[in-house]
Each structure stands twice: as C-alpha cells, then as structure tokens.
Amino acid sequence: MAESGFDVAVNLQMSLGESPVWSVERQTLYWVDINRGRIYAWQPASDTLPAGIDFDAKIGCIALCEDGLLAALSPGIERLTFPLGSRREPVVENPEWHDGEGNRFNDGRCDPAGRLWVGTLAVDESKPSATLYCLEDGRLVPCRSDVTIANGLAFSPDRRWLYHTDSPTRRIMRYAFDASTGGMGEPEPWVDLDAHDLPGVPDGAAVDSEGNYWCALYGGAQVAKFAEDGRWLQSYSLPCPDPTMVAFGGSDLKTLYVTTATQHLDEAGLARYPLAGSLFSMRVTSPGLPEPIVAL
C-alpha cells in the first residue's frame, strides 16, 4: 500500500520530464523535458520560477560536468557551458551507433569515478534494439545490448553494484561493478515487480546514502523504495500515473524530487490528473549522495 507524501514543487505540464540532477555547488536542480528538448534549472531556495532553455533536439538525459552540463541530445553528446545555452561543444559527434535506426538516448548518469553511462530506447519502445553505453576517451562503448528501454541506472554507495533495468521486463538487475576500471559483471536478478505485486514498470532511480534504491514506477503512480538486499520497503503515491525519475536535492540532500510525464495521457487523462507533468518533492530521512561530476 502506497503512502502519500509528495507535494507539487513546480506546477508544469511537461510532456516527458526526466533526468533530475542536483548540483550541490550551485544549489540548483536541473532536469529535462525529453520530448520538447528543454532543460530546466531551478534554485528552490531562491523563490523564483525555473528557467527553461530550449534546444533543437530531444535530450535523453543530462549529467554535471565542470562549469556546465553534459547533454545526450539526439545527434550526439554535447557539453553545455553555464549559463546554459551560451556555449555548446560536441563531446561525441555522430556516435558509433550499435542501435536500431531511429533509437534515441534515454536514462543516464555519471558513475562515482566520473564516467558517463547512458542508455538508449528503441524507437517503437517494443524491440530489443537499444544499448547501454559508457563514455570512454570520447567514444561510446556498448556495455549491454538487446535492451528495449534502458532505465534505472544507479550505483551503490560502496561502489560495488551497478543497477539497471530494461523497463518492459519489470525487473531490475544488478551487476558487480569495478569503479576503478568501469567493468561490470554478469547480470543478477535483483528486484522483480511481479514478486512484490507492484504496478507499472521501473523507470529512473537514485540511491540514498544508506544504499536504498528509490525507483519511479511509470504507469504505477508511485515511487518505490527498495533496501540493498532487494526487499521492498515502502511506496509513496503521486497524483498522476507516470513518474519518470527521482533525485535527492536541497541543502541537506533530504528532498526527493520526482519528474513526471503527460505523454501517454489523452484529454480525459489530462482532465483527471491536472498535476501530471509537474515536478514533485517529498522530505525524506536518509539523505542522497552528491551527484558526481563527469571527468572529461
């Protein structure tokens, strides 16, 4: 049974909010609307509205780098220098694509040693033609293939585990992880939503400082919290069906932010869930970990 707890942080009607990332240095939350090619930047302590910066392509995810963000745009990976939009430099142009035609970047994040990991999504969201890549020396190295929708990427605080999901499978896998080389072991089934009778599919996630894995359940109208041993601990409901990804932020890293989507709602759905597409937040007891910065 899901507890309530989330409040609207910023009332928006995003099509596909995703990739929230908190910068400790700038006390700013960044996130994207993938479908609209927009990056949001918001300082919750400032009492101002978020700024929205528009780009000419879909943006699957973002990560922090020195003086800016890395953005996985449809044509490649770019470095965007602060103030956002002022300077764009290609980091990976025309990536060597191991994917099906038309696939796009999706969920990604920086590992604790400063490498960017980014997955893709099958264009029709139904064929296993997507890939999980790691950025190494300016190249995207394929690390897992035969994925349909790469999601849920996160690392345990002791750096021993990489978590990942292929959303339609409703299972979250973990892989032994070597932070010094970026090597990942064989997949180990870790969480199966069927076994916990949980709704929706696992989407974006983040791990807190105690090693709990907080995962947005797309289509399930909730964020679920799992212990390091894979036990379901609690779920927190949202007033809209499609939460997409979570991030810890705020000055004490004890505010959990969650992005949401409207892309699969028809007119009746939009009327029924007027807060869909907003950014939500909830206070939590175990803080998150500072988001690492991609080393370029």
Ligand SMILES: O=C1O[C@H](CS(=O)(=O)O)[C@@H](O)[C@H](O)[C@H]1O
């Ligand atoms: O990451 C994404 O997830 C959603 C739904 S799902 O969780 O993968 O089922 C997908 O529709 C969206 O386009 C994608 O970015």
